[in-house]
Structure formats: C-alpha cells, structure tokens
Amino acid sequence: MSTMTTNQNSTSGNLTPPVRKRNSLAKGKLPKWAIWAIAAGSIIIGAAASTLTGFNVASFAIYSAIIFLVAASVITTVAEGKRRGKNAMWTYLIYAAFIVAVIPLVSVLYTVLEKGMPGMNSHFLFSSMNGVTGAVDNETVANGTPVVGGAYHAVMGTLLITLWATLISVPVGMLTAVYLVEYGQGKALSKAITFFVDVMTGIPSIVAGLFAAAFFGMILGPNARMGIVAAVALSVLMIPTVVRSTEEMLKIVPNELREASYALGVRRWRTILKVVIPTAISGIASGVTLAIARVIGETAPILVTAGIASNINLNVFANWMSTLPTFIYYQILTPTSPTNIDPSVQRAWAAALLLILMVMALNLLARLVASIFAPKKGR
Amino acid sequence: MTTNALTSKSSTSGRAGDKVFSGAALAAGVLILITLFAVAVFLLIQALPTFLADPAEISGGEGFFAYIWPIVIGTVIAAAIALLIATPIGIGVALFISHFAPRKVAGPLGYLIDLLAAIPSVIYGAWGYMVLAPALVPGYEWLAKNLGFIPLFEGPASQTGKTMLTAGIVLAVMVLPIITSLSREIFLQTPKLHEEAALALGATRWEMITTAVIPFARPGIISAVMLGLGRALGETMAVALVLSTGNLIPSLIKTGNQTIAAEIALNFPEAFGLRLAELIAAGLVLFLITLVVNMIARGIIARHKEFSGAN
Numbered sequence: 001m002s003t004m005t006t007n008q009n010s011t012s013g014n015l016t017p018p019v020r021k022r023n024s025l026a027k028g029k030l031p032k033w034a035i036w037a038i039a040a041g042s043i044i045i046g047a048a049a050s051t052l053t054g055f056n057v058a059s060f061a062i063y064s065a066i067i068f069l070v071a072a073s074v075i076t077t078v079a080e081g082k083r084r085g086k087n088a089m090w091t092y093l094i095y096a097a098f099i100v101a102v103i104p105l106v107s108v109l110y111t112v113l114e115k116g117m118p119g120m121n122s123h124f125l126f127s128s129m130n131g132v133t134g135a136v137d138n139e140t141v142a143n144g145t146p147v148v149g150g151a152y153h154a155v156m157g158t159l160l161i162t163l164w165a166t167l168i169s170v171p172v173g174m175l176t177a178v179y180l181v182e183y184g185q186g187k188a189l190s191k192a193i194t195f196f197v198d199v200m201t202g203i204p205s206i207v208a209g210l211f212a213a214a215f216f217g218m219i220l221g222p223n224a225r226m227g228i229v230a231a232v233a234l235s236v237l238m239i240p241t242v243v244r245s246t247e248e249m250l251k252i253v254p255n256e257l258r259e260a261s262y263a264l265g266v267r268r269w270r271t272i273l274k275v276v277i278p279t280a281i282s283g284i285a286s287g288v289t290l291a292i293a294r295v296i297g298e299t300a301p302i303l304v305t306a307g308i309a310s311n312i313n314l315n316v317f318a319n320w321m322s323t324l325p326t327f328i329y330y331q332i333l334t335p336t337s338p339t340n341i342d343p344s345v346q347r348a349w350a351a352a353l354l355l356i357l358m359v360m361a362l363n364l365l366a367r368l369v370a371s372i373f374a375p376k377k378g379r
Numbered sequence: 380m381t382t383n384a385l386t387s388k389s390s391t392s393g394r395a396g397d398k399v400f401s402g403a404a405l406a407a408g409v410l411i412l413i414t415l416f417a418v419a420v421f422l423l424i425q426a427l428p429t430f431l432a433d434p435a436e437i438s439g440g441e442g443f444f445a446y447i448w449p450i451v452i453g454t455v456i457a458a459a460i461a462l463l464i465a466t467p468i469g470i471g472v473a474l475f476i477s478h479f480a481p482r483k484v485a486g487p488l489g490y491l492i493d494l495l496a497a498i499p500s501v502i503y504g505a506w507g508y509m510v511l512a513p514a515l516v517p518g519y520e521w522l523a524k525n526l527g528f529i530p531l532f533e534g535p536a537s538q539t540g541k542t543m544l545t546a547g548i549v550l551a552v553m554v555l556p557i558i559t560s561l562s563r564e565i566f567l568q569t570p571k572l573h574e575e576a577a578l579a580l581g582a583t584r585w586e587m588i589t590t591a592v593i594p595f596a597r598p599g600i601i602s603a604v605m606l607g608l609g610r611a612l613g614e615t616m617a618v619a620l621v622l623s624t625g626n627l628i629p630s631l632i633k634t635g636n637q638t639i640a641a642e643i644a645l646n647f648p649e650a651f652g653l654r655l656a657e658l659i660a661a662g663l664v665l666f667l668i669t670l671v672v673n674m675i676a677r678g679i680i681a682r683h684k685e686f687s688g689a690n
Contacts, residue, residue, distance in 0.1 A: 056517075087583035094479055097471025098488070101559070104552045105495050108506045115509075175407030183401050184408065193408045195677065196415050202606065202673035203666065204613020206640045207418070210647075210662040214421040236418070239411060269400035297499020300615035300640065304647045325501040325616075332505055332620065345509075352502045359497050 030079050038075060042068035065096060109356075116353025119147060119346040125354075128153035129310035129322075134337035141340040149336075149343075151351045153312040154327035157227065158358075160316050161306065161323055162296050164231035165238055170288055172235075173242025174277075180243070181250040182272055200240040208236040209301030216305075225307040227316025230323070233301035238291050245287025249280040282373035289366035293359050299325035324355045418666065426660035432653055446657065447639075447664055449627035453543070454638040454665070457618060458611035460547025460631070461554050466604050468551075469558030476559075477566035478588060489563060496556035504620030507549035512540035512621060519544070519632040533630040541623035544631040546638075549617040554607040561606065565599030566592055598680055605676030609669050615640035639665040 046064025053059060069092050077085025123146070132149035140147055176193065184190025212233035216224045253276050261271040277284070307320030308330055328348045335344035434442030476489045516538065523534030536542075569592045577587040593600075618641040625635035643658045643665075650658055 058518075083583055083586065087585040090585040090588075091479065094471045094475045097468045098475040098480075101468055101472045101492060101495075101555055104506075105491065105498075107510060108498060108502065111506055111510050112502060172407045172410060175404045176411055179401075179404035179408040183404055189408065193411060196412055198677055199670060199673050200411070200415055202609040202613075202669050202676075203418070204609075204615070204640055204669055206613065206615045206643050207422075207662050207666045207669075210643065210659055211418040211421055214425040214659060215417065217425065218421065236414060239414075243411070267394070267397050269397045272400070293497060297501065299499070299501040299504075300619075300644050303644055307648070325499055328501050328505060329616065329620070332508060348505060352505055355499055356502060359499060360494075363494075363497050 028079055030076060034075070034079075035072060038072050039068055042071055069093065069096070112349065112352050112356055115346070115349035116351075119350030120353055121146075123148075124150035124347070124350050125155070126150065126152050128312045129327075129336075130312070132310070132336060134339070137335075137337035137343040138340050140343055141337075147343040147346050149347060151324060151327055151347065151354065153309060154322040154324045154351065155354070156312060156314060157306070157309070157321040158296060158323040158325075158355075160314065161227050161230045161234065161302070161321065162292060164228060164316055165234035165295055166288070166292055168231060168235040169238040169242050169291070173239045173291075174246050174284065176239075176243045177246035177250055178272060178277075180247050182268070182276070197240045197243050200236070201244070203236065204300075205237055205298050206300040206304065209233045209304040211236060212301070213304050225305060225320055226318055227306055227313075227321045230302050230306035230321070231316065233305045234295045234298060237298065237301070238295050241291040241294060242288055245291070246280075246284050249283035249287065250276060252283075253279045282370045285373055286366040286370035289362055289369060293362035293366070296362065297325055297355060297359055299329055302326045303329070324351050324358075327351050328355070419663075422659055422663040422666060426656055426663050428653055428656040429660040432656075436653060438654070438657060443657070443660060447661060450637045450639050450642050450661065451664065451668070452627055453636040454612055454640070454668070456543060456631075456636065457547050457550055457622075457638050458608055460544060461550035461611040462604060462608055464548060464551035465554040465558055465607060469555045469603070469607070470562055470600060472555070472559045473563040473566055474588065474592075477563050478584070478592065489560075492556055492559050495552065496560065500553060500614060500616040501620070503549055503553055504616040504618075507545060507617060507621035508541070511549060512542075512545050514540070515545055515548075516540040522632055530629040531631050533633070536632045537623070537634045539623060539634075541621055542632050542634065543622065543636045546618045546622040547631070549621050550611045550614055553614060553617060554611050557610055558603045558607045561603035562596060562600050565596040565603075569595045598682075602676045602680045605672060605679070609672050609676070612672065613640055613665060613669050615644045619644045 043064045045067050046060055047055075049063045049067075050056070050060040069089065072092055073085050073089035076088040080088075127148075127150040129149045129151075130153070136148055139145075176197070180190050180193060184193070209230075212229050213225075215232070216229045257275050257279060258271055261275045262268075266274070302323050303326055306323065306326070308326055309320040309322045313319050313321050328351045331344045331348035331351070335341040337343065429437065429443050434440070437443050437446050439446045472492060476485050476492070480488055516536070519536035519540060519542065520534075522532040523536040526532040527534045573591040573595065574587055577591045578584075582590060618638045622636065622638070622641060623634045624637040624641065624645070627637075628635040639661050643662055646654070647658055
C-alpha cells in the first residue's frame with residue numbers, strides 16, 4: 001500500500017516516467033563524448049579564470065582540474081544518479097592522484113638530465129677534485145673555459161665502499177635467512193630475529209652512520225673516519241633488505257624438493273646449498289642487487305663515517321673518502337668557489353646524473369638477473 | 380668390518396658439515412640481534428657525556444632537554460606534513476594501478492612509481508633546493524597574503540622558498556613510493572570472489588572498493604603509512620639541503636625549524652668533544668622514536684592479522 005502512495009506521489013511530482021526513474025539500472029547514461037566535452041569546457045573556463053589572476057601554467061592546471069572534477073561529478077550525478085556520480089568523482093580523483101605522483105618524478109628526471117648533461121664528459125669522469133680550488137673555478141668562469149675537476153675519486157669511493165658493504169651484508173643476510181627458513185621455524189629466537197629485522201629496516205640511515213662512527217670511535221679513537229667504517233654503516237642498512245628478500249625467496253621453494261633430496265639421503269646442509277638455494281637464486285640475486293641500489297645512493301651515513309676527500313683514495317682502511325652522494329651534497333651546500341657557484345653546481349648535477357644512471361642500471365640488472373636465473377619452467 | 384654405506388666416512392663428514400652450516404646460520408642470526416643491541420649501547424655510551432655535563436655547556440646553554448625538544452617537534456612536523464600529503468595520494472595511486480588502470484599498462488606504471496623509490500635522497504634534496512623551493516615562492520606569498528591569519532601560514536613568506544613546507548613536500552615525494560608499493564601489494568591480494576560478489580550485487584567500482592577492497596586492506600594500509608612515517612622521521616638529506624634552519628616557529632612558510640637528522644648531518648663533520656656527544660645523543664633520540672613507531676606498526680599488523688585472516 002505504501003509503495004503505491006509513493007509511486008503516485010512521484011508520478012504527480014515528476015513529468016518523467018516514474019518506473020524508469022525508480023530503477024537505477026535502467027537509468028539514463030551519459031554518452032561517451034560527454035566527458036570529453038566537459039573536459040574541454042573546464043580547460044577553457046580554467047584558462048579564463050587563470051587569466052583573470054595573471055596567467056601561469058600551475059594555476060591554469062589547478063583551476064581546470066578542479067572545475068573538471070566538480071563539473072563531471074555533478075553532471076554524472078544529475079544524469080546517472082547519486083551512486084554513479086560518486087563513483088565518477090572518486091575515479092577522477094584517483095586518476096588525479098596518479099598524475100600528481102608522476103609530476104615530481106618527471107621533474108626530477110628532467111632536471112637531472114637537463115643540468116647534468118653539460119658537465120658529463122670524459123674529463124669529469126676521469127679526474128678528481130685534487131688541486132681544484134675556488135681560484136681555479138673563478139678563473140674558469142672569468143675565461144669561459146670548460147669546468148675543471150671531476151668525480152673520479154667519488155666514483156671509486158662509491159664503488160669500493162658499496163663493494164665492502166656487499167661483502168659484509170650478503171653472507172650475513174643470506175645465512176640469517178637460511179636460519180629463519182630452514183632451521184628456526186617456530187623457535188622463539190627466529191621470531192625475535194624476524195621482528196628485529198623488521199625493526200632494523202626502519203633504522204634511519206643517519207643513525208646507522210652514527211652507530212658505525214661510535215663503534216669505530218671507541219676502538220680506534222674519536223674521528224676515525226675511513227671507507228670501511230662507511231661500509232659497516234651501509235651494511236647495517238643493507239642486511240635487513242637482504243634477509244627479507246632471501247627469506248621470501250627461500251619460503252617459496254616447494255617442500256617437495258627438500259623432501260626428495262632428504263629421501264635420497266642427502267644431508268641437510270647439502271640440500272640447502274645444492275637444492276634450495278639454486279632454486280631460489282634468481283630471486284636472491286635480484287634482491288641483493290636491489291639492496292645494493294638502495295645503499296649506493298645513501299648520503300647521511302657516509303657523511304658521518306668517511307668524511308670528505310678531494311683526492312683519489314683507493315684504500316678503504318685508511319684516510320677519508322668521498323662518494324658520489326657526499327660529493328653532490330658538498331658541491332651544492334659548500335661550493336668550491338663561494339663567489340662563482342656555477343662550476344660546482346654543474347659538477348653536482350653531472351654527478352647526480354651519474355648516480356641516477358648507476359642506480360637505474362642496477363635496477364635493470366636486478367630484473368635481468370631475475371629472468372636469466374629463473375628456474376626452468378619445464379616442458 | 381663391512382660398514383654400512385649409510386654410516387660410512389662421507390656421512391660423518393657430512394654430519395660435521397651440518398653442524399658447521401647450521402652453526403653459521405645461527406651465528407648470523409644472532410649477530411643481527413647483537414648489532415641492533417650494539418647500536419643502542421654504543422650510541423648510549425658515546426652520548427653519555429651529554430647527560431653528565433653541566434647544562435650551561437650544552438648548545439643553547441639550558442641543558443639537553445631544551446636543546447633536543449625543538450628539533451624533535453620539528454622532526455614530527457616535517458613527517459606529519461609529508462604523511463598528510465603522501466597518504467591520500469599514495470593510496471590513490473595504489474588503487475589506480477591495482478583497480479583502475481588498464482591491465483596492459485598497470486605493470487609498467489607500477490614500475491614507474493617504483494622508480495621514485497630508486498632515486499637517491501640526495502638527488503631529491505638537490506631538486507628541492509634548486510627547482511622546487513624557488514617554484515613554491517609565489518605560492519607561499521599567496522598563502523601569507525590570504526591565509527596569513529592562521530599561525531601556520533604567518534608571513535612574511537621566505538624569499539628562497541627553503542621552508543618547512545617545502546621540506547615536507549620533498550619528504551612526501553620520497554615517502555609516496557613506500558606507501559604506494561605496500562598498499563598496492565595488499566590491494567592486489569583482495570580475494571577476487573569478494574570483488575566479484577560486490578560487483579554482482581550491482582555495486583559501482585567505487586562501492587566495490589569501499590566494501591570489498593578497503594576493509595580487507597586496512598591493516599596493510601596502516602602499516603604502509605607507519606613505515607612511511609619511519610622513513611620520513613629519519614630522512615636526512617632532503618631536509619638538510621632544502622630547509623634553511625632556525626629556531627622552532629609555528630609558521631611553515633618562513634625560514635626556521637630544524638629536524639634531528641638534518642641537525643646531525645649539518646653539524647657532525649665539524650663536531651668534536653661535547654658537541655659530538657650531543658649529536659650522538661640526538662641520534663639516540665631519533666633511533667628511539669623510529670624504533671617505537673616501527674614497533675607500533677608491526678604490532679598493528681600482527682593484531683589485525685588474527686582477525687582479518689589476511690596473511
């Protein structure tokens with residue numbers, strides 16, 4: 001009875017057919033071109049609104065986006081109903097979130113390429129900052145000659161420190177993962193290790209640096225700064241990443257493989273070394289590569305452990321060392337010549353380009369390694 | 380004297396191998412626990428002079444607490460700005476990649492966002508210093524002019540743009556990929572049957588997400604945000620390069636404020652004696668804060684796991 005009344009009410013209040021109005025599935029739908037029309041309209045209005053307040057690209061984009069969002073949601077709500085209107089609004093918001101997230105990525109990559117390319121040459125790659133002083137930079141600017149000085153010392157420092165950090169982290173990290181998956185299942189110690197590895201992933205990089213500095217400071221006296229201290233600091237950051245990725249990979253090795261090996265009378269340690277790890281090696285290798293990519297760009301721990309150097313130092317066990325990240329940092333924050341900062345800025349961006357290329361190469365390598373070493377699918 | 384093949388010499392050596400190998404694995408695991416413990420102990424020992432020193436000798440002259448308090452607040456403010464910006468965008472991007480983007484492009488787009496995580500922090504710092512900060516100056520002037528009555532946007536705005544808000548935005552960019560990649564993983568794990576059931580009942584895509592995906596993923600999202608918080612609290616380079624430091628002030632668009640990590644990075648290279656101990660003590664405080672945040676994050680995940688059945 002009550003449905004009848006509402007039906008009559010809506011009929012009397014509306015000219016549109018009541019039955020279609022009540023059924024959301026049969027409701028009208030906007031034609032496909034409508035959304036493009038709304039987009040075009042909001043761009044035009046956005047441009048107009050932006051011109052009123054003094055045109056610039058940022059305000060134009062923001063105004064257009066807001067107008068489009070509001071208009072598209074309202075029009076969809078009117079034409080297709082409240083629920084679809086809400087759906088449309090959130091859909092466009094989520095698309096917007098993605099676009100907003102990509103802007104900084106594009107901006108960073110563009111900036112690094114644009115400002116890094118001019119300084120990227122063989123002189124930059126194969127010479128150090130030894131002997132390059134503010135006076136040298138002032139002269140370069142005054143005479144308009146090419147920038148002197150490069151990042152060779154920093155590249156070597158980066159490679160050596162990262163190499164040592166990898167040498168420390170990979171055995172420790174892999175053995176820990178083996179313990180967690182193969183020996184420690186269900187034990188309290190293994191639970192504690194898992195928990196603290198998780199906690200360790202959250203250690204701020206500068207604290208890891210301070211730890212290494214404090215540790216070696218107590219052994220070798222204060223201000224003991226050299227490559228190996230930095231390598232230890234980086235290991236603290238790298239080990240948890242290695243443990244986590246290796247652990248994940250070992251876990252997905254099918255138990256049937258282990259059992260088959262045990263059934264043949266093979267010892268546990270040989271089963272692990274010859275069956276389990278080879279099966280998982282692709283994932284482990286790519287995880288290690290990603291861990292290297294993560295620590296190679298660390299700045300803060302190097303800053304407090306390896307100091308800063310302008311000459312080439314290939315010995316990680318003595319004297320200060322520079323790495324690419326600290327080189328960039330100091331070239332920007334304390335330019336070689338405080339009056340003519342351009343050469344320093346150019347060197348910094350060229351080093352940034354080099355560093356990004358290294359990191360990207362490592363990331364690609366990780367993917368490549370994963371596909372090359374992947375276990376054969378069979379058949 | 381015929382020995383059983385199963386108990387022959389090679390087998391005994393195998394047993395030794397077993398012991399050595401399992402011992403090594405155990406040692407590696409214990410080493411990690413010791414390391415974490417050592418981090419705390421060594422920082423504490425080296426920081427000790429700060430707590431024993433005469434308050435007048437500490438930077439600022441009023442004791443360690445008065446020294447550390449403003450930069451702890453600064454650290455929290457920077458991280459809060461970063462999370463306020465990065466959380467909605469990060470979850471939106473994760474939803475976009477998992478549920479909205481066409482299947483074919485979703486994978487490459489996810490990789491694109493992961494690239495954000497691969498860029499070293501010092502490059503973000505350099506970008507913030509040279510590109511973002513100058514670009515934001517007009518925005519800050521607008522804020523100071525129109526919203527200046529709110530203490531947060533009190534003018535006059537910084538002319539270099541090197542302010543707390545800029546540092547927060549750079550941090551947000553750095554935290555975003557963490558939140559995105561973790562929540563994307565969780566969103567993709569939503570049971571397909573739940574999603575299809577919601578759609579079959581006539582739900583729109585957004586209703587399907589609010590009724591099937593979000594409830595399933597909530598603990599995952601919380602942990603992703605907490606891990607992002609941990610990163611934002613401890614991030615050094617972005618703040619050290621982008622923020623032009625000063626005393627603690629409420630305005631986000633003026634020069635001022637400082638974070639623990641940046642304070643250490645900027646002063647450590649020249650520090651010695653008591654100042655060194657002071658900075659290590661600051662590092663200890665940062666370590667404890669991030670430790671607590673991470674432990675809470677892990678706790679939340681562990682608790683929700685039991686109820687949600689998500690593993």
